[in-house]
Amino acid sequence: MDIQLFADPEKTEKPTPRRRKKAREEGQVATSRELNMAVSFIASAFAMRFLFQRLVLALEKTSFEFFTLNGYEQQLDSFGQNLLWQFTHVLLIVAMIFMVTILAAVFVGSLQTKFFFSFKPLRIDLKRINPVEGFKRMFSLRSLFELIKSIFKMVIVGYVGYSIVRKNWKTFALYSDMDLFEASKKLFVLLYEVMFQCGLALLALAFFDYFYQWWEFEKSLRMTRQELKEEYREVEGSPEIKRKQREIMIRLARGRMLQEVPKADVVVTNPTHIAVALKYDAEEMEAPIVLAKGLDELAQKIVEIARQNNIPIVRNPQVARQLYYSVEVGEQIPPTLYRAVAEILAYVYSLKT
Incomplete structure (x- = not known):
């Protein structure tokens, strides 16, 4: 035995x-x-x-x-x-x-x-x-x-x-x-x-x-350690499934974000690596908000949608980087960027007149 x-x-x-x-x-x-x-x-x-x-x-x-x-x-x-x-x-x-x-x-x-x-x-x-x-x-x-x-x-x-x-x-x-x-x-x-x-x-x-x-x-x-790992997989799911779920969520979030780009007043670029879409309504907003932002391929997609909808595209690498790394989608820009963004919006409004 x-x-x-x-x-x-x-x-x-x-x-x-x-x-x-x-x-x-x-x-x-x-x-x-x-x-x-x-x-x-x-x-x-x-x-x-x-x-x-x-x-x-x-x-x-x-x-x-x-x-x-x-x-x-x-x-x-x-x-x-x-x-x-x-x-x-x-x-x-x-x-x-x-x-x-x-x-x-x-x-x-x-x-x-x-x-x-x-x-x-x-x-x-x-x-x-x-x-x-x-x-x-x-x-x-x-x-x-x-x-x-x-x-x-x-x-x-x-x-x-x-x-x-x-x-x-x-x-x-x-x-x-x-x-x-x-x-x-x-x-x-x-x-x-x-x-x-x-x-x-x-x-x-x-x-x-x-x-x-x-x-x-x-x-x-x-x-045992094996039982602990198996329980973790049962509760949290396998890493492969979690990764796929995360990819799906990111894809859906990007899709919803890109749908907001046509509502933007201006898109600030880096010029090709970063793109940030801004919108400002003086009657409803205290400060401009970020509708969408992206790097590389996503940035090019934002620029493409902006061109299709005749949205002005302004190249300002410094402001684009600050907006991308300091402001999340849906948030207002910080006071430190008020002056720079105001100048960009003033330039865009001047093009429309």
């Missing part, structure tokens, strides 16, 4: 926001089941602490109704309905305890996932039955951690339960002298103490587990 099959490419790059978003959409978030379990233990303990008296009384009344046949001398239907009501009351109290436990687990789980729910982790994934992947999971750091964590949980729960039972061992002998239901109350109190202490111990373990799960989740999100 090729050992390299078990080797993963080195993941040295931090996860991108897109990688995090995609993982979240797939239902992959950092969560700790131990935290859910610990909070469930504590919540169920508190629920029992506040409801156990009602539960014991309900059990007492139900047992009394059943074993003494109280009301049996009355109609059989009335006796059955009364017994059913007492039994239902017991079930409702038990259901309340379970409901508190479930709601606590759901709430803590929702807090960990920031109230995000996804059914995608429930989908069938053929990769999970891949023997190579399964072998890697069996001998991974996560499997070792889960094994140690399970052993540690059993030790914690066993030790806490043993210490509490040992502390109350002498009182067990007194239960035989108590009433059945009084002894039940004592047992409920003891059970509450065991569950609450176990919950606190598991809660301490859960905090360490949560930070480990977060660390492992962040590690799983890390990317």
Whole structure:
């Protein structure tokens, strides 16, 4: 067997926001089941602490109704309905305890996932039955951690339960002298103490587990350089496509710019390497604006369009260079060029008179 099959490419790059978003959409978030379990233990303990008296009384009344046949001398239907009501009351109290436990687990789980729910982790994934992947999971750091964590949980729960039972061992002998239901109350109190202490111990373990799960989740999100390049290509597109898109945009922009040349009042040239088309309307503009500009072939195209539309062409290399390099298409000329451009426009207007 090729050992390299078990080797993963080195993941040295931090996860991108897109990688995090995609993982979240797939239902992959950092969560700790131990935290859910610990909070469930504590919540169920508190629920029992506040409801156990009602539960014991309900059990007492139900047992009394059943074993003494109280009301049996009355109609059989009335006796059955009364017994059913007492039994239902017991079930409702038990259901309340379970409901508190479930709601606590759901709430803590929702807090960990920031109230995000996804059914995608429930989908069938053929990769999970891949023997190579399964072998890697069996001998991974996560499997070792889960094994140690399970052993540690059993030790914690066993030790806490043993210490509490040992502390109350002498009182067990007194239960035989108590009433059945009084002894039940004592047992409920003891059970509450065991569950609450176990919950606190598991809660301490859960905090360490949560930070480990977060660390492992962040590690799983890390990317190789190849993955980072592929994601960049998916988001930004390949360089070839981007270059073609840029060429198309430039071509379209040039086409729109050349359509404005016939509206110009004058075209200032270098004379052949630079051409800048200017327009000025004293009623609408504060200063002349650049309608179009270009170098070499584009400059010749501007000059050609200007000649076709009988637009004056003025050769002024210095002004043409300043206009081309300091003013963008659609912008007004700077104050430093007011005098030079004014002289050119005055010359053009003189030709028309």
